[in-house]
Amino acid sequence: MSTGEQGRRPSDGAAGGATTAAADGHGPATTTDEGAGPAVAKMSVPTLTGMVVGSMVGAGVFSLPARFGVATGILGSLIAWAIAGTGMLMLAFVFQSLAIRRPQLDSGVFIYAKAGFGDYAGFNSAIGFWASAVAGNTFYWVFISATLGTFFTGFGDGATVLAVGLSSAGVWFFHYLIARGVRDAAVINRIVTVFKILPILVFIVVLFVNFDAGVFADNWTAGAYGDLGNLNEQVRNTMLITTFVFIGIEGASVYSRYARRREDVGRATVLGFLSVLSIFALVTLSSYSVVPQPELAATRQPSMIGVFRSVVGDWGEVFISVAVIVSVLGAYLAWTLMAAEVMFIPARQDDFPRFLGQENANGTPITALVVTSIGVQSLLSLTLFVDDALNFMLDLSTSLALLPYLLAAAYSLKLGLTGEGYEDIAPRTRRRETVVAGVATAYTVFLFDAAGLKFVLLMTVILAPASLLYIKARSEQGRRLFTPSELALFVLIVLGGVAGVVGLVTGRITI
Template sequence: MRTIKKRAIGKLELVALIVSSCIGAGIFGITTDISTAAAPGPALLAWLFVGLGILFLVLSLNNLSQKRPELESGVFSYAHEALGPLAEFIAGWTYWLSDWLGNIAIATMMMSALGTFFPIFGNGQTIVAILFAIVVGWVLTYLVNEGVENATFINTIGTFFKVCPLILFLIFVTISFKAGLFTANFWGNAVDNLNNSFKAGNLWTQIRSSLLTMIWVFIGIEGASVMAHRAKTRKEAEYASIVAFILLFLVYVLISILPYGVMTQAQLAKVGQPALGAILTKIIGWPGAIIINIGLIVSTFISWLSWTLLPAESTMLLARDKVLPPFWGKTNKKGAPKDSLILTASLQSIFLFSLLFTKQAYEFAYSLCVAASLFTYLFVCIYQIKLSRKENNWGQLLIGLLGAVFQLCCMILAGWQQVLLVAVSFIPGFYLYYKARKYYKKAISLPEKLVMIFLLLLGVLAIYLVIVGVIKISG
């Protein structure tokens, strides 16, 4: 049998992969999403909170990667080491779910941008737009199926081109920035999403309302950990995580906060999506929308490519660790998990039709994506705590503890409805986990059964709350 030599992914490619995974549709709409929730002062405080929370996650990932380099399944291995095979399955299952749900949000924004040039795409939620999105999804699946490393090379090239419109945006916004306008309503009012008017909002409400949007643009920051086994060295994967985090944080804060010095909060909240195009149009005229929408189309395409790669990689690792049936881990001649790619693309295609039934498809998809990812991130921090306690490393233990508190705060305060909806996915998920444990002749312990029952009950509760209208998915 011929041995296939895999080309290792270098630092530059890993940084590009993480940056590209994070910089996608979200950054082009973040100004409207944040201004709808908060004035510049509360938004800056929210960024500080989220930035620290994500930094604790990145530092935890780097510490665990350094201390346990033999755990090649990255974030999923850490969940296993922390709480056992069921924890690994939950971490991996929600990670897989978050990635392809993120693709739904990416597709919505991409189709909306295409609507600027081709009216038949409308706001991104027409039949034509959905069918075209499905075709794009399958094309990207084909690219990844032809070789994961080839896909990352395309991603590295594309990252350069997707960042250029953002740099132009920052230049023009900086030139047009008015300090008086920025400070006039610094602590301001939150937008009432029900009637699009302003009302007094306390500081905490504004911060809390911004959290999911801010975390959304950081989804993918763990990419170097998931891909670490393909890196030249673990050290390079750690380096890529820190560099990518610093770059992303600076860009996100500048792009979301500087526009408050160009337009009022009320104006920013109502410009629609993609927000950056509307803002740049106000500054330089109609070419602004053209520049941003071209950048958005390229950005979402490349980001979609990354997010096609990551979920397939995760299911392959889970199958290798025997918490998913072997079907999910089969690879083709080029090392790509073909069956997993096809199944994920099929589910994505089906879910895309949900865009016909909700007015806020983009927000709904990305909020579910964030809620699912919080499960994965929480297990990373839990293992950071467990390992650091064992080593009596109190500094690292504090980092893990603060990271876990951050994830729990976001789950409870900002996204409890979305977390309940994610629990619905465990209904089919635990069946697959049961099949895998049976196939590999592994027992399911009593504590695992109790956890499964609890999460299944949460899933049933979520379905009930949707039926009675407490949780709305078609707003």
């Protein structure tokens, strides 16, 4: 919820002139009209690279120290970043190649699942994408409240009655602004980008200046502090957080329309991604260089605040806290728009019921916005009953994003294996892109395994009842509900949803 985060994800193109924002709400916000492309100035490689960086760096980076501290030591973190970096870069290349091989598919990440595996797969991809955005937006509000909890005890860790009350007011205030037509977040985006990147760089530099060789050595495997499990378990336990902070990487392909030259997009993608990977890894390593692993694991979220305060004193607490709040509020605005569009666009294409494609007089997808705000409000209420609301929403958002990622990577792999879209392309290019798609597909399957059965079942708890929207949409169009393979998938999802509900009721699944 970048918002991957929760940086987070864009939808490339919108029906009816809807605004398209970059992944974390920090790239360009442009308005498109049917039959006309956006009139924008062409951008250089450094400018494009900056946009890629801005789209991926979001709220999740502020929680990295404790999330890694509770799972692993330095060695495990280095391996985790290497795996995540490789996997997510392959995924970025998948979205880039799909944008080239299938340029007509410009309705968001869900469209790849539909093109490759049918209408019902595309529907589930869109629902997963939307639900991930809603969970990520809920994470944002819990994150803000937890930050305020550093100064006001009534906010606790972001899941108290006071926290939920203030967050609820914020949800509906932003709902009101967006419904009134507040859509262009360009000025906010520039401010937010500065308030994100600058404090993070200051954090890294200050901590490395205060480098403690003894602490760093003890944190190498953190073996002296207790049993974190073997190295494989440590790495697996970091996979959801590493994925969460990179969510939004598909946004790099959106920038192709702004490039002076097509090849500049690839360069900007690699440079931007490596820059972000370096920032994330340095935040982790610098934290290990000053704070012992057990203390790091026990630091309250957002953990960058506590770590920085332990080094520089009280002013560090205020410095990082302001950065967190400004960054998250800016991201929330963009991602509320994005979540609404994820329902609005399929509704305009007859994949969702027609009522979700309604706009108000200000051109806002109002019904989809209402459903999105209600979704965030519902999850906020749920946080009162969750043991660790912040990390639960982070993990839930990441798990839900895995389905559209997996289906997009699998579609790219399918194109490479069948040769569709490569008729006039050199065989070497096809082989390279097929290998990349294969690695990306394997990585997303690995992430499902790392997420665990709990979050897979919770995903089906959402997908199963949401299928009623698919049934309604098909009925409106007078179209066949399911093909035999789609019916089998529907039954599997319903069985998973029932198992998830039973697990929640019996306590076998805890949240």
